[in-house]
Amino acid sequence: MTKAFEHEIGEFWQAQHSQIYPMLKRLETAGDITHEDTVSGEKLAKKQYSLTPTGHDKLVAWVSEPSPELTATKDEFILKLYFIKTSDDPRLQPMLQEQAALHRAQLAHLQERQQTVFPDQTAIDQAYGHYLILDHAIGRERYYVEWLEKYLS
Structure with missing residues (x-):
């Protein structure tokens, strides 16, 4: 997630660790995403996040909404x-x-x-x-x- 913000998303949207992880927790609590614990290398535990069907529907709806304001x-x-x-x-x-x-x-x-x-x-x-x-x-x-x-x- 952090790499995406550094390389791709970061070109147009900035977010700090302090914003990302609380948002992931809220999305998971709301049932929009789930996570699976994975191990990378010998000991590095990571969470692999996935959209739930409900989360996918919300994402599709959000992308379809107008964006009428210039920021x-x-x-x-x-x-x-x-x-x-x-x-x-x-x-x-x-x-x-x-x-x-x-x-x-x-x-x-x-x-x-x-x-x-x-x-x-x-x-x-x-x-x-x-x-x-x-x-x-x-x-x-x-x-x-x-x-x-x-x-x-």
Whole structure:
């Protein structure tokens, strides 16, 4: 579960351990999921979670519901930019350079993930929504890099 949030889901939704495990407990208590204890390696006990039929029905219903609200994203860099008053502020270029490097690295990471996870059309067809999300994230990062480079001296 944590790996999914680090690699795939984490590209668009953040969740901490402190959020994930209480939610799993609530879902299990509600009868939406069950778990089976498994052993990985010699001693590492893990819980393998599965949707129940009720949980599957709820998931299908939730995915089918409209999502009519735009949610604001938290971007500390953008917030800091708000307080830069002039284009010659000595803090601006280092801020832009730092962000450009970070977003170039993120773009490269996303492009690598796309090649790894979706090497061919069959893989795309089997997880099309995931492919769309990754494609969106690549476009977002590509735009962010272009926008930053526009203002770099």
